[in-house]
Amino acid sequence: MPEVDFIDTQVAREDTRSLVEKARDRLILGGCQVALFAAFLVGIALEDTILVTGFLLLLIAGAIGWGRMPKLNRWAGARLAKDKRFARLVLIALLAVFPFVFLDNPYLIHLGALAAIFAIMALGLNITLGFCGLLDVGFAVYFAAGAYMSSQLAVMFDVSFWIGLPLGGLTAAFFGFLVAWPALRVSDHYLALVTLGYGLIMNLLHRNFTFLTHGTDGVINIPPPSIFGWDFVTPIEIGDLELPFQMNFYFLALIIAVLTIFVSIRLRDSNLGRQWEAIREDEVAARCFGVNVRRLKIIAFSTGAFFGGIGGAVFAHMIGFVHPDNFVLLTSIMILAMVIIGGMGNIAGVVVGAVALTLIPERLREFEDLRMLLFGGALVLIMIYRPQGLFPNSRRRRELQAEKINTLIAQSGRDDAEAPGLPDEVKV
């Protein structure tokens, strides 16, 4: 990717800070990251419902406050841009430390692994939806394809997880390819409805094709992955310390998630990514410039589905049980919500969305029925007040605001110039 390298060298050349300044900047940046991460750890370790609620409210207040301080925002952004690589390394290190903090509470490590798995899937949907702009309301289909393929291979034919994992991904990609064909002929609402119908049909088939999926019994006794005879449910022992086995899954999921992020970034910055973006922005224009829309859409569906399948395979082997209930419409909506809330097209945002939507409902378990009500209400509010997601990618934000303003203008019946209270950003 020559362009990317070019930009990187540009940044490197501009960096004229002395070594001391650099070290100081990095210290501050790293310190901030560690502090935020510590706050996050405290947050997920909270057990009491009232405390969790309080924490969430603080979080929301913090997010709103953060949004209200554009200067601070820009300053932090600039800091981050200068030391991007360093920041990434710190983050990965922190994530690697995470399970060691909770050695006596393996459930949190399990949750961490679950969050990583959903991040993989959300990143997959982000390719289809965020990069190429193709609505897919049936993402659970690919989740299911990966989970069923790899688990059934393991249960029925004793195939190793390491073979089942890519095969699961490929099966899911095939299912993505399958829906791409009808999906090519429709767009917008119709595309959403086609994928929705696809999801509903596939879920019925999961229930009824007993010979493939064990129907409503689900696939049970799925063996954990193993390497050279050591399987993932055997805890690793270092001296006297027995590390909980959830950690094995956590690192497996984390490594795959990091790989997925890496692939996502490369895809986004590649020629392919640019063409996808062109299709998302204006399909007709893209076609005029010689973009092979048909082929690229099929690739987008299949690639997105592939990661859905990978996530599904890891999920199946971690939980040890796969059931059609895991792949209902609500699952699709959840994954969709992760992408939207995080900010379509923004890789970091999507990951944050996935982590938040995996952990928060889990922490609010004591609310029981009220949980779904809160989820629905929060989703409505986010759609109304922040449709671009918490961390939008910059172009999308402008698009959405422009559209909102257009409607505002149209509603107020005034001219563009007279429209009141336009945020500055729109005038770019």
Next chain:
Amino acid sequence: MFETWIQQLVNGLTIGGMYTLVAVGFTLFFGVLKLINFAHGEVFMLGGFTGLVVAWLAEDLGLQSGLLIIFLMFVISMGVCAVIGALMERFAYRPVRGMPVLIMLVTSLAVGIVVREAVKEFFPEGANPHAFYSPFKYDSFQLGSVVLDYTQIGLILSSIVLVYGVYLLVAKTWVGRAMRATSEDLDAARMMGIDVDIVIRNTFFLGSALGGVAGVMNGLLYLSIRFDMGWVMAIKGFTAAVVGGLGNIYGAMFGGYIVAAVEVLVVALIPEGSRYKDVFVFLLLIVVLVFRPSGLLRAPEKKMG
């Protein structure tokens, strides 16, 4: 054998009538707002629950006349649902009007979740099924060996009458003309001096009131209601609306009967067909969307580019 088929026809007409009443709402909302309002299923469910509350109140007040109670159930449910629909529009859909499809879609799904969970949480014993009131309980009569009951006849007739009424309203009245104009082009309609907000609100009044009728009908016919009955009806309802052509009022009725026909035929003709009934319905949905996106009733559009 012949009588069995007549019975299946009656069954199909009943199911189709129910789908029609729900589908009309979907088609109206899509017409004016280009929105698939998934929360419409929950409005339908609310209609059922409102009817039940009315019946409880009537019992407390000592009302004896079954017909009067039914009349009250319909009127009050229609009113409540119309208001709720309009509130949904005002507070959830208006802020996202004109946004990308995905945002509107997710908003409607989320609104649906809120309504459903609220009923489950705040209605007394909301998670449990509730037996519904009906003066016609178990009253059915036979023609030959074909069984019918009054509720079924009422449902079939009212679905036809209401659809025709909505058609008249949309085709012949000033209100309807404003609706059609809005559905053609929202901005142009506004420029012509139509208050688009009011038109959209009226549409939600109308569609949601019909949803309320369907909810009460459903209770009367099946004698029990539950908080999660809306979603099942929503997916069938929008399938019917799509099959008939979104935005087309007669299409909703046509689609309702087609979907019902598919269900009945699959169950009747295929051994163990009951298992795959919905698969066929959703396949129909996809096939129609792909090959005749404007519905079976209209000529296929010329493909662009």
Next chain:
Amino acid sequence: MLKRTLLIISTVLMTGLLLGSQASAQSYKLYVNLPLSGPWSSFGEGMFNSFKLAIDQGNASGVMGKVKLEVVRGDNAGDSAQAASLATKAGADSKVIGAFCCWSSGLALATHAIYNRYRLPTILGGSNDHRSTRPFHKSAVIFRNSPYDLINMKMLATYATNYAKLKRIFTIDDNTAFSVTQVNEFTKAAVKLHGKGRIIGRESVQLGEKDFTPLITKLKTMNPDAVFYAGHMVEAALFRQQMLKLGLNVPMMSSGGVFSNTYIKVAGKASEGTLASFWGLPLDHYPEGRGTAFVKAYDAAKFQDPFESFGPMAHAAGQVYVQAVARLAKAGKVTRKALLAELNKGQYKTTIGDFGFDEHGMLDILHIGIFRVENAKWKLLYRTDRAATKFQKIAD
């Protein structure tokens, strides 16, 4: 910056509070994993309350000495993925020494391997599928205090073919693990007794469906003399009503998913004559008036929801834990391992009778009966023995 500082300070304070509040010794947790929200919550709430009642009674009576038991309210919403997640949570918490699980068969199938992974003793309440206990799988920690579907369905099949003399039975499942297995086992048992002729067909419905008239019209042409509907109560009530409306006036048989007073309430008059085989007895059939004592205690505790059909079993599960832990407390060693050993060998005095667990973890007494709805009440017709061969007639 101020905001972030505030955030950090407040979270630190919160952790302090949290750690301070968690310092009580000799307290152990029992983790409940039930559908406390979602469409099945009425069953889940009834079981949870009954279980909690037994633990509260145990704590109050002081039989466990210094040891106190605490019930953790785990809600799986009837969803197997959430149930699996809760099982992991229970297993990973070292303060948890026992679990009470599931209500539905699918949930038990989803979780047993996880409980086994953590060696966490688990009593199933209600989950009827034989595959969730030994010898049908390797998980050694699962106990059940109600018999499984093999016995249950054998009894129903024997009753249907030998006692009610039904010749043409049509079976219907509702596409859940519980229901599909029941139909499979029922069919197997009937075929074993009389060859293939007695079961004339099988269809399936979906949860949430309301109109079964096309299916029933089709059934009518096949002239069944009974329908076995192995599903859940809401759909069963609708199915029964529509059967009668369309003039298919033959007995409907069902099982644990339908055996509930809610079914009678929803189906109304149509419920009369519905048959069910259920792994429990009317409360006045339990020994020494313990059933009625349970009802009194339950009413006195003023729970919001009724205890439903699985309440007595859940109460018994709680009593088993209390008595087992009391013995462990005397020996001075309350651990999962000790509890597991105790459950495997001990005898317990509970609401549903005095029993112990056999080598496969199933209770060694049998409460199973054929019921019929009469005058809006479930009436017990027959009881049977463990092999479901000898029948004891209670009423007509």
